[in-house]
Amino acid sequence: MRELVFTIQKNQLIAKHMFNFVLTGDTSDIMKPGQFVNIQVPGFFLRRPFSVCDWRENELTLIYKVVGNGTEALSKMSAGQELSILSGLGNGYELREIKNPFIIGGGAGVPPLYGLAKRLVEKNITPKIILGFNNSDEIFYVNEFKSLGLEVTVTTLDGSYGVKGLVTDVIDNCEYAYVCGPLPMLKAVHKKVSDGQFSFEARMGCGFGVCMGCSVKIKDGYKRICKDGPVLNYSEILWDEI
């Protein structure tokens, strides 16, 4: 973890309330997909956590949804402005040598899965992608996943795009899944898969493990979502309590 200054390169609306946010800065603290950064949005006390969507040398891509005052303020910022960012937070997804895993995402949980898919493909692993959204207005990054040469199934609640329904309606025979999305989705998905890694959200005080604001019970004690997570393993999660 380091506290760094990044410069906004691009802050672009790509779907309803969804912004593609590209920043220039030192990305050397980011090691794995599924890690996150904590952004100081000017005018707000606490930092805002966002998953790394993708990164390369000196370029960080995030995708955020405007849901409240902080993300609203972020959406008004423009290229050239600087932000204080705590980079390289959390454990991230472990890239397992499993041949045909599923990648399952919902809404604002989709971003880190793109970086993950890209790195799995680099390891000659071909994940099957399932992405769920409320409706066609909210869909983003489907083509980016397809450009990696992957098969993508999209579900929408209202059927305005892809399969009508939930991601769980199209999960079939899944042995291993990398998952990120709202909590009800994570819970529903866990019942349809045998094993996998699930990324969780929590309101955070610090984002780097010192305040215990984000601590959840697991089978063997507790874990801090920010430091020991956000990615937890299927078998350690207390599904009835989380």
Place this chain on the structure above:
Amino acid sequence: MIDLTTTLSNLKLDNPIIPASGTFGYGVEMAELYDLNILGSISIKGTTQNARYGNDLPRIAESSSGVINSVGLQNPGIEKVINYELPNLAKIFHKPVIANISGFSVEEYVYCAERVDKISNVGLIEVNVSCPNVHGGGLAFGVDCEKVAEVTKAVKKVTTKPIYIKLSPNVTDIVSIAKSAEQAGADGLSLINTLLAMRIDIKTRKPILANVMGGLSGAAIFPVALRMVYQVHKAVKIPVIGMGGISKAEDVIEMMLAGASAVQIGAANLIDPLICKSIIEKLPELCERLGIKKLSDIIGAA
């Protein structure tokens, strides 16, 4: 050379900057960022007799210039703190630390105090009396002069190290609580703990914190904390560690002018993990500008 040293009872600090309990863990995460040995001391996360998970999530809510937490004293319990966390901290921080202890009964305070008193890298014991008293209808020890005196006396009896009672601001008259701690034998006082607060989500119409209420800290509470430190310092003879909303070097000067012999920095660490380091680096220059040669000279000068 500006002299930044200060004294808390028999403890000499290189400078008055101490990360506050609950906002610095046991130092290991912060040690990834900077050498902790520049700090005056460190107040460790509040320790109870047994391990505690704490409250349900969400435990964190934001407010303008502050954060409300309802962590609920999550900690691994005194055994693990003594056998694992404190020795670990001794490896990265080579100065005496402040052991912050909590209890839900007088017996629990006594047990924890007696245990940490024997640990070599503990220089001072900070007794957090903001916990609810399970035998007293759940009211916090810290809101009742007699209960504060009872805990202070009981803890003093079993310890040799300086005992600092950490006061709750959620009281009608903090001065009378401070005086009863002093009369009961406290070696010093730490103040303030967090202010009882809450937020409601206007979309769901429900409180944000699972625990409904939590404690407000951060820049928002600085003037309240300053006022309480000022009042308490005027009323007692024992040293005061001042805290609440400190987020820059100027705040440290102001808190010391109000009567603090040293200061703790809490919520500011959460949003700027390098804040203690920046403040320590900034202090000499600021003192110079303000004509301060020896920082401890300004304690209570206001």
